[in-house]
Amino acid sequence: MKAWLLREPGRYDSLSIGEVPDPLPVRGEALVRVHFAALNPADRFLAEGQYPAKPEFPHILGRDGVGTVTAVGDGVTTFKSGDRALVLRSEIGVSRPGTFAQLVAVPVESLMTVPDGWTNQEAAAAPLVYLTAYQALTQWGELSDSIVLVTGASGGVGVATIQLAGAMGHTIVALSRSDAKRRKLIELGARYTFDPSDTDWPKKLKRELGDRRVDLAIDNVAGPGFAQVIESLGMHGRVSVVGRSGGPVPQFNTGTLFFRRLRIGGVAVGTYTPPESQAAWRSILALLAQSGSKPIIDSVFPFDRLPDAFDRLAQGPMGKVLLQVM
Secondary structure (H helix, E strand, C coil): CEEEEECCCCCHHHEEEEECCCCCCCCCEEEEEEEEEECCHHHHHHHCCCCCCCCCCCECCCCEEEEEEEEECCCCCCCCCCCEEEECCCCECCCECCCCECEEEEEHHHEEECCCCCCHHHHHHCHHHHHHHHHHHHCCCCCCCCEEEECCCCCHHHHHHHHHHHHCCCEEEEECCCHHHHHHHHHHCCCEEECCCCCCHHHHHHHHHCCCCEEEEEECCCHHHHHHHHHHEEEEEEEEECCCCCCCCCCCCHHHHCCCCCEEEECCHHHCCHHHHHHHHHHHHHHHHHHCCCCCEEEEEEHHHHHHHHHHHHHCCCCEEEEECC
16 A cells, blocks of 8 residues: 655655555454545654654654555454444554555544434544643633633634633633734634734733633643743633644743642643543534534645645644545
């Protein structure tokens, strides 16, 4: 089969298309012919040696994907040849070969059927970002009628967070540098939007909120703007840290946490067990069905243009970037 091979650790520019043997499903696995795969920032972090995984090289990236089951291993009864399936969070694309290939072998505990009414593109785009957004929104316990701030709101996790938070009944504040994207975020359910390059945005938000403050921030960016995120929080405010596209947080003053009893916690869907991922996914689908929301696709690239797809991801897409495998 054809696959995109990462030939050296830490060398993103070592990606190239190569021929490798077709995988064979062992007991408890299914072989999936991949139709679409989705790109995630974590794929590039792994390729650049910035992710805590040690796959064998050459490695095949790609954590999300949708396709058709072509064969199953011993003991598999939940899927059969011809079924459509999507890859839920697993070691696929991390320590195991991923979905930037024509075929991928997946443990059936990490496969789910494609939701009714969803296209293959929507199914490929959804799992990792929605599971991440769901964990970020729920890891502190149940929230009711909260103010939720989303940084990097136009990216895959940002859009998923806005959709899920809206279905949960929260009031959403979204940050994006683009006027056009901020208008789209309002359409998706954000109540307020601000440009994070405007250093006065926390003050402007306070004027809009009156006596209220942000209860939970979902931070996809980090970097110098993290201090402003902290500034926006109210008493007992929390931050779910998802990403660091803005780089390290410079000279962070922990004293800003003290008197409002603020809490900061990391998000890592890799800590979900397969049953936990399945349960979270079912909750996600119920929320999306309740609101009528579906994954947002920014762009789709042909299989031989994976580097261009990564370039688009780095530019800051509105939603998900996909690779069409077949």
